Amino acid sequence: MRKKSRTPVSDPTLHGRKEGSLALVLEKETQVFTSYTETFYSGDGNLDKHLKLKYAHSLRVLRNAREIAGEEDAFRDNPQARRALLLSALYHDLGRFEQLRRYRTFRDADSVNHGLLGARLLADPRFLVGENADGRKLTRAAVLLHNRLALPPRLPSPLDVVSKALRDADKIDIIRVLQEEFRPGRVPDKTIVLDLPDDPGKYSPKALEELLAGRTVLYSSLGSVNDFRLLLCSWVSGLEFSASRRLLARDGRLETVMESLPRNADMDRARSYVRSRLEEGK
Ligand SMILES: [Fe+2]
Known part of the structure; x- marks a missing residue:
């Protein structure tokens, strides 16, 4: 079990020089994500309720992803994979907000593929500001794949582990949300x-x-x-x-x-x- 820390740089799950900045990057990107989602609130109680639910879900998926990354060697030993996992966890449902506003449903079959939409939206330069081209590509690919029925075989590394861990983190929280219902x-x-x-x-x-x-x-x-x-x-x-x-x-x-x-x-x-x-x- 990892210990909780108030100061991100001393978080024992954060390894190496770049990881201190990862905590700051996540804090910054969480602010960007929050501001983005706030533009969707409309005063329509039903719509706003579902938007809030997806926002809170995204933050909990990020928390799950941190836990998985802290316990699995594939992430402990690979800062690039860890960084993409945590960013894609935060942004995995970015497409849900637009989907819900436009179609008022979470059913992809009746509206849009929200993974694809999210990956497209992430091309906007306001997101993933501190990431290099590889980091952006990896994060967007994981978002694109997160809602596929199954992952394509033979994904390149580290997209394979990032996508798998993201899907795990997502599923664990969806179970939590639905269990409430x-x-x-x-x-x-x-x-x-x-x-x-x-x-x-x-x-x-x-x-x-x-x-x-x-x-x-x-x-x-x-x-x-x-x-x-x-x-x-x-x-x-x-x-x-x-x-x-x-x-x-x-x-x-x-x-x-x-x-x-x-x-x-x-x-x-x-x-x-x-x-x-x-x-x-x-
Ligand atoms: Fe999703």
């Missing part, structure tokens, strides 16, 4: 659960089959909120780093998601499968 007695927010019907006993055998096979449940297999729960559970198999599994297990929120699935033999199988996968990170 699935608490007993709460009616899930329609935009957040992609307008799926919340029928308490309904689930798709296909989603269950995908989960038990160790695959990520496909968005196209979703027919109900329970399928969405199965999708979140299926992410445990897709996490790339053991630090990510540990983070997810420590967080405990996937347990809440599993507890909100129906009580029957199929769902018991799903629960035991997911618990055993979580154990693998410990």
